[in-house]
Structures are given as C-alpha cells and as structure tokens.
Amino acid sequence: MQKIISLLVLFLSLTACGQKEAAGDAATDDARVQTKHGLVRGLSDGKVASFKGIPYAAAPVGDLRWRETQPAAKWEGELDATKFGADCAQFGWGGEPGTISASSSEDCLFLNIWKPSHATAESALPVMVWIHGGAFVFGSGSGPEVSGEEFTKKDVILVTFNYRLGRLGHFAFPALSQEHPEEHKGSYAYMDQIMALKWVKNNISAFGGDPDNVTIFGESAGGVSVHSLLTIPLAKGLFHKAIIQSGGGRDGVLTGRPITEENADRYYPVSAETIGVNFARKHNIEGTNAKALAALRALSVAEIVDGGQETDGPGGAPIYSGPILDGSLVVETAESAYKKGNMAAVPIIIGSNSAEVPGGFVNAESKEALFNLFGKFKKEAKKAYDPNGNKELEEILTMVNTDKVWAEPARFTARAYAEKDTPAYIYLFSYVPKVMQERMRYGASHASEIPYVFNNLDARRSIDTVTAKDEKVAKLMNTYWANFAKTGDPNAEGLPKWPVYSPEINNIIEFKNDASAVGIPDPKEVRLDVIEKAVMSKEMQ
Secondary structure (H helix, E strand, O other), rough: HHHHHHHHHHHHHHHOOOOHHHHOOOOOEEEEEEEEOOEEEEEOOOOEEEEEEEEEEEEOHHOOOOOOOOOOOOOEEEOOOOOOOEEEEEOOOOOOOOOOOEEEEEOOOOEEEEEEOOOOOOEEEEEEEEEOOOOOOOOOOOOOOOHHHHHHOOOOOEEEEOOHHHHHHHOOOOHHHOOOOOOOEEEHHHHHHHHHHHHHHHHHHHHHHEEEEEEEEEEOOHHHHHHHHHHHHOOOOOOEOOOOOEOOOOOOOOOOOOOOOEOOOOOOOHHHHHHHHHHHHHHHOOOHHHHHHHHHOOOOHHHHHHHHOEOOOOHHHHEEEEEOOOOOOOOOOOOHHHHHHOOOOOEEEEEOOOOOOOOOOOOOHHHHHHHHHHHHHHHHHHHHOOOOOOOOOOHHHHHHHHHHHHHHHHHHHHHHHHHOOOEEEEEEEEEOHHOOOOOOOOOOOHHHHHHHHHEEEEEEEOOOOOOOHHHHHHHHHHHHHHHHHHHHHOOOOOOOOOOOOOOOOOOOEEEEOOOOOOEOOOOHHHHHHHHHHHHHHHOOO
C-alpha cells in the first residue's frame, strides 16, 4: 500500500497547489454570520465572502482520540474565520522521520465556506460539500485549488472540511471496543464526515444555503468516502446528490483485497483489532486492556502517524487498516449495497480519468505476465488492450490499472443506480493540457481533473500558462458540476448534451483532449467488459 500511496502522491505533486493563504481572497471587508455555535467573522470582497477554520466538532484530542466525533462547543464573542485551521495530522513528505507535516495537527476538525456576498438567510442557494482525497492518510479541505470562488459565481455555496487521517482516522483495538459501548467504533474519518454534514444541515441556511439541497463530492479517497456515505445508514438524509471522482465502486480495488465483515480491508483476514494490537506492540505496548489503551493515547501525534508506515517493517505485520467494516457504522461494503439496492436513492455523477496511474494495483514485469493475470480471458484481454502487439508495457499497465480500479467500478455503480431508476451520469476525463502532455503520455492522470472542476487553473504550479483550451474545459466542468448541484441534472441550454446513463446504450460524456465535451457510447466498453469478466470470475484478483 505504501507504493500505492507514493504513486498517488507523485501524480498529485505533478500538479501541486501553491501556498494555502493564496486562496483568492482579495478581501477588504468583514463578513459576519450568526451560527448555532456563535458568531463567525469572515472576509468579503463584495462578490465572494469566505469563512475559514470554523470548528464543526470538538477537538479529537486527549480522551477524545479514537472516540466518536463529538459536537463543537459554543463560543462567546466573535470567532475569527479569516484563516484556515490546521490540516489533520499527517506525515510530511520529505520531512524528518518521526515528525508530522508542519501545517497539521490532531486538533483539525475545521470547515471552510465560500458564498456569494449577496446571499442572505433567505437565499436558499444549493450547497456543495467537498471531501478531499489523499489515500485516507494525507490531504486537507483547504488550499487554492479547491477554493469556492467560481462556484459562488454560479450562486452555489461551497463547503470544504478536514477529517481525521491515518491511524487517527481508522483504528481498532480490543479495549476501544469495550469503551463507550453506545458509540460507533473504527472509521472515525467517516464519523467526522457525517458530523460535518450535520453541521451543514444545522447551520448553512444562515450563510444563504439550502439544507435540503446539498451535494457531496470527492476525489480518490474522497470519492471512496462518497460511496461509503451513500451506503452508511447514519448518513441518510444529510445530502441529496453525490459526485464521485475517481472513487472506484468495487470492494477492495482501492486497497488490494476484499473487505469482509468485522475485518480490515487490505489485510483480510487479519482483523482490524489485530492490526491495532500490532501497532501497539511496535511501540512496546503489551496487552489489550484499558491500561494499554491509555498508553496508546499517551503516544505523541508523530508516533501515531508513525511516518505513514503500513507495516512494522519490510514484509512485516500490518499496523494500519484503512476503512473498517465494523457492522454498526459501516454495515456493508458499497459493492454489496449496490448489488442489493441498499444505497441512498439520490442522483449521482461518477467517472474517472483516462490514464489514472501506471501501477500499484495491477503490476507485471512483462506484457505476457500481465495478460496471464486475466486467466481464461487472456486472449480477450490481448485483443482489447494490445490488438496489434505494439503497445509498451507501461501504457497497457496504465490502461489496466485505470480500468480495473476506477472505470469499470464506475460503470458498475452507475448500472446499479439505473436499475433503481435513479439518474446516474458517467464521465471520462481525457483532457491533458499542452504543458503536461510530455508527462501524461497516455492520458489524464489521477486527480488532474480537480482544478477544472473548481475552475481554479491558476492554483496549479505545473500549469504555467493557461490556454484557451484549458479555460474552455474548466468552464465546462465547473458549469456541469454547478448545474447538477442545483437540479440533479448537469445539462443546461448552451452545453453539449450529457446523456443520463443507460446500460443498454452505455452512454457517457467524454472531456476530450481537443477541449470538447461529447456524449457518446463508452469508447472503453470492450476493455471494461473483459475487466468485469476477469474480476467477477475471480480470474483477476
């Protein structure tokens, strides 16, 4: 998994954002809103008002480490909401071992809001809530790339937030299972996300938002989170539409192995509690009782983050589980829920990029070894992926990884929604800016769509010169996303038609490399069909 995380970080860093406080605030005036917790003071430039670093929950520190998310306390006076709060504790890439990123802290449950300056409590504008990615171990809800100015121009309110990461966000231990039996256990990151949505439901009207028109959207781990929220009973009614960007949809594909009841996913059949015990032993904490739990809570934040390590050494025992299927909060996997029709019946957009990653999930040393992974579908796979036998191994690996982990699961998810007569829209993001075409030789890489969705192209250092094509794609995507948040349908007059998904037609929209958007039958249908056969028959694991 460490290799997978490194790959994702590599692709994210190719287009990394700049300094956080450069998030487009040319603000001059104070903006004040009375929430149910107290008065907040943000900034307004007369067009956009922003509010940053608002605590949506109690700080998960001390005895609240590995506890169900607790409500935020009320405050006296005026809360300064002009600067972002700390990111959630995470390791710093390139930093010293045993430290955490300088911008991160265990006290991190903050959210940020962008609204049109003219919006009042009577405006009832649609609300979009962004869930950041980062493999559940890094990332945050702040930064210029995901600021909300462009959405506010379309009369949409944007909310972003932080949630607990790594072992602070997903952790199980025998003594924790006994402590506070009335509380949920395991995936504290999901509990944070649900608390943030509850905060939005209870407070967003004061900012001019409609609590009955909330769209959640996220990328990568944020997309996985959207899948989870669509299927967690406790999240029901907290949102009304959902967008999943490169979030998969099948069990285990983002973590390598299936999730099974009461077990951690990628290390099944090792239970999440056993993984917690492994981590305790690494820090010389023996036993599984309350005394051992107290010793775990006494560890420093840096020791908990532990450099982001997933095992206690090369080939060693697992010490981080990732999301946990506990049977109480997370009652079934997304794939299981979709097959049974047990998901929130809300309109969805789901999609993937054309060349997400070149490896980390499906790996092979040669083309022959790669096609052998398809088992009895080997000949079909060769015909679908390398019909003339002249493609490079890296290109085929990129195609197979992209299809297995993201594109086919997206189609599966859309099909499940179509079978429930709930609108689903599939996209394929193939656009690569000219400045990145040498690096992205095979297509659009993981997370490269994000600045286009937010129409924040200037926030990415790698896009030194924004072209007319870049601007066209960004305007298209940002408009589609905003339209969907308003009505549950991305379409509007003047836009290329985005067809609602039909399994019979298998229609999608592709954001093509010539900067056009075209509604077409999925050009990857044959590839996805062979992936589906190989995965469902257990030929490919």
